Amino acid sequence: MTVSAAGQAIIEMTGVNKWFGKFQALKGIDLTVRLGQKVVVCGPSGSGKSTMIRCINRLENHDEGRIVVDGIELNDDMKNVTAIRREVGMVFQQFNLFPHLSVLQNLSLAPMRARGMARKEAEELAMLYLERVRIPEQAKKYPGQLSGGQQQRVAIARSLCMRPKIMLFDEPTSALDPEMIKEVLDVMIELARDGMTMVVVTHEMGFARTVADDMVFMDHGEIVEQAPPQDFFANPRSDRAKLFLSQILSH
Amino acid sequence: MLGISMAVRTFAAFALCAVLLTLVGCGQSSYTWGWYVVWPGTAQGQRNIGFLLTGLTNTITVSVTAILCSVTIGLIVGLLGIAKHRGARAFNRGYVEIVRAVPILVLVLWVYYGLPVLFESMGLNVNFDVFTSGVVALALSDSAFEAEIFRAGIQSIDRGQHEASDSMGLTYMDKMRFVILPQAIRRILPPLGNQFVYMLKMSSLVSVIGMTELTRRANELVVAEYRPLEIYTFLVLEYLALILVVSYLVRRLERWMGNPSERGR
Numbered sequence: 272m273t274v275s276a277a278g279q280a281i282i283e284m285t286g287v288n289k290w291f292g293k294f295q296a297l298k299g300i301d302l303t304v305r306l307g308q309k310v311v312v313c314g315p316s317g318s319g320k321s322t323m324i325r326c327i328n329r330l331e332n333h334d335e336g337r338i339v340v341d342g343i344e345l346n347d348d349m350k351n352v353t354a355i356r357r358e359v360g361m362v363f364q365q366f367n368l369f370p371h372l373s374v375l376q377n378l379s380l381a382p383m384r385a386r387g388m389a390r391k392e393a394e395e396l397a398m399l400y401l402e403r404v405r406i407p408e409q410a411k412k413y414p415g416q417l418s419g420g421q422q423q424r425v426a427i428a429r430s431l432c433m434r435p436k437i438m439l440f441d442e443p444t445s446a447l448d449p450e451m452i453k454e455v456l457d458v459m460i461e462l463a464r465d466g467m468t469m470v471v472v473t474h475e476m477g478f479a480r481t482v483a484d485d486m487v488f489m490d491h492g493e494i495v496e497q498a499p500p501q502d503f504f505a506n507p508r509s510d511r512a513k514l515f516l517s518q519i520l521s522h
Numbered sequence: 523m524l525g526i527s528m529a530v531r532t533f534a535a536f537a538l539c540a541v542l543l544t545l546v547g548c549g550q551s552s553y554t555w556g557w558y559v560v561w562p563g564t565a566q567g568q569r570n571i572g573f574l575l576t577g578l579t580n581t582i583t584v585s586v587t588a589i590l591c592s593v594t595i596g597l598i599v600g601l602l603g604i605a606k607h608r609g610a611r612a613f614n615r616g617y618v619e620i621v622r623a624v625p626i627l628v629l630v631l632w633v634y635y636g637l638p639v640l641f642e643s644m645g646l647n648v649n650f651d652v653f654t655s656g657v658v659a660l661a662l663s664d665s666a667f668e669a670e671i672f673r674a675g676i677q678s679i680d681r682g683q684h685e686a687s688d689s690m691g692l693t694y695m696d697k698m699r700f701v702i703l704p705q706a707i708r709r710i711l712p713p714l715g716n717q718f719v720y721m722l723k724m725s726s727l728v729s730v731i732g733m734t735e736l737t738r739r740a741n742e743l744v745v746a747e748y749r750p751l752e753i754y755t756f757l758v759l760e761y762l763a764l765i766l767v768v769s770y771l772v773r774r775l776e777r778w779m780g781n782p783s784e785r786g787r
Contacts, residue, residue, distance in 0.1 A: 356690065365682050384700065
């Protein structure tokens with residue numbers, strides 16, 4: 272990352288509202304994420320965290336407000352949306368690997384089809400990232416033959432193969448058995464150290480303390496608080512954040 | 523091969539049942555059996571069997587052509603059914619509801635006798651021969667059912683698969699081609715195999731417009747020999763044999779398409 276590029280806003284959400292029928296899922300969201308920044312989003316379930324992060328690559332359409340990603344505004348123009356999606360990787364709670372494809376094919380599909388890469392080149396790239404998530408020996412296996420932690424690491428590698436500028440994580444460890452959470456978080460921490468711009472929805476507060484530049488606390492579709500982790504954890508300003516932290520940190 | 527021996531055994535069992543049933547009937551009535559008309563041991567039987575089997579090629583070609591056409595139409599109509607565009611979905615609904623409501627026999631008659639008149643009224647001189655009419659009627663009729671099978675199969679694929687493909691910036695066509703359809707086809711194959719069997723049987727209806735397929739040949743022979751029971755029983759066995767072949771092929775296809783990681787389990 273060049274010095275001049277650092278600090279430049281790469282995601283800008285302004286006054287974003289979204290409804291599911293009559294239920295307002297997002298209320299006046301304003302959020303700016305700068306290049307290289309790591310933002311951890313937390314909050315009670317149903318607070319709109321996932322909806323917000325899914326608006327960034329338009330898996331959900333916002334109803335009002337503006338979302339600009341990497342200089343392009345997200346709207347109904349599908350060409351723009353597809354272009355943005357190629358620069359924004361996403362990791363899901365349920366991994367969403369393609370069960371009928373081998374690990375290697377899972378990783379090389381998008382580079383070949385969306386980036387026009389040759390198979391050999393795409394597979395070399397895939398192996399590179401499989402090594403980075405420390406499971407190159409699983410390349411020929413199918414997702415169903417891997418553990419949850421391994422599947423999620425494959426999913427991370429799959430997103431990285433598109434060489435995205437931003438990575439979105441939507442509760443990446445929530446579907447994992449406790450003993451597998453660490454191996455996934457370790458990969459994410461490494462990614463953060465390499466300077467990736469990350470927006471992470473998670474309940475893993477230890478991870479948040481380690482990597483987050485900014486904590487975003489959401490409740491009832493609003494951003495209630497945004498602060499660096501040391502401030503957020505030490506003295507949350509709002510009562511809702513205090514309550515939330517007492518609930519998740521009590522045990 | 524296990525599959526083949528199964529098919530052969532099923533066929534033998536049915537054939538035996540047919541023979542036994544007729545033998546039971548034997549003692550209780552004055553009916554004199556005339557199996558000689560389709561018995562390969564006599565010259566007449568051989569001639570008749572040869573005659574009956576001349577319908578085989580037509581039955582197979584009309585069914586296979588109709589299956590290929592109906593799968594293509596069915597896939598397109600099925601995809602329209604899950605499109606974002608409201609008009610596309612409306613077309614799917616209309617097509618399925620209308621085509622599904624027409625009895626195949628009626629559609630066969632309508633295409634053969636009605637369609638040329640319709641074309642003529644539009645100033646076009648299109649003459650459908652028996653084969654084309656049969657294929658068009660069968661393919662149209664079946665495509666409505668297949669559209670529903672395709673739609674249901676595609677919709678059964680987890681939303682996460684769409685989201686993962688979308689999030690990587692795959693185009694709609696690539697997503698369908700590499701991610702959704704390969705998974706859907708495995709769920710679609712069993713009901714689709716049903717449709718293939720159904721289509722093969724329904725091809726017998728094309729006999730009414732004069733296509734010389736198996737049923738037509740049997741009818742013609744019955745008129746000449748006046749042995750309906752024996753000849754139609756033979757016809758039943760002909761269809762049974764064909765359909766067992768289809769079932770076997772569909773099963774092979776299912777296994778071949780199965781998830782590679784589940785192979786051999």
